[in-house]
Amino acid sequence: MSASYLVFFLLGLLTIGGAVFMINFKRxxxxVIAVGVSFLSIAGLFVLLGAEFVAISQILVYSGAISILMLFGIMLTKHDASEEGSKSxxxxxxxxxxxxxLFVVIFTGIQNTNWSAIPVKENTSSLSNVKEIGIEVFTKYVIPFELVSVLLLVALVGAIVMAKKEEE
Incomplete structure (x- = not known):
């Protein structure tokens, strides 16, 4: 067993464990902390796959922004400790x-799958992963990219308007 298999196993265990703990925690x-652990573990899995840009995006967007957004949502809402239900x-x-x-089903599915080696295309150009993504986004997908930015701007303005209405 090589080190990459061990790291993959540990990151997979952290990912699944964070998700299970998120479901079972009472507070x-x-x-949110369990979800953050799960998000960081997924970023580690992306690093193992050689997708460093996606891993950094995962850390910045999900582990950072979404977790902070959840924490702000928790802090800004009123709730009592008695509202948090107890599990039987x-x-x-x-x-x-x-x-x-679920673990048994996934494990048997992985074990029974024929993992034939797929030939890897040799990359003749010396472009990096990030440069390739940038070229694809800003040539083929420039219109959807701009539409997403407009959508996020509209969501931000809507959130500000809704927050102002609650103050009045």
Whole structure:
């Protein structure tokens, strides 16, 4: 077993563990931290795949922005500790059995799959991963890229308008 397999196994375990802990935690802040661990582990998996730009985007967008947005949403809303429901023992065992069954199904699917080696195309150009993504985005996908920026601007203005209405 090589080091990359071990790192992949650990990152996969952290990803799944963060998701399972997010479901089972009772406090919302702990849930956000578990989701952050899961997001960072996914970024590590992207690094193993050789997609460094996607990994950095994952860290910046999901681990940073989305987690901070969730924490601000939690801090700005009113809620009591009594509102956070307690989980019964039966529900915890049912969740554990569901996760174990999903693990068995995925594990057997991976083990029974024929992983034939796919020939890798030699990249004759000396372009880096980030440069290739930039060329694709700003040549083929420039219109969708600009539409997404306009959509995000409209969402930002809408959030400001909604926040101003709540103050009045």
């Amino acid at each position: 919302v802040v702990h849930m 023992k039966g529900r915890v065992w049912l969740t554990f059995l569901g996760v174990a069954a």
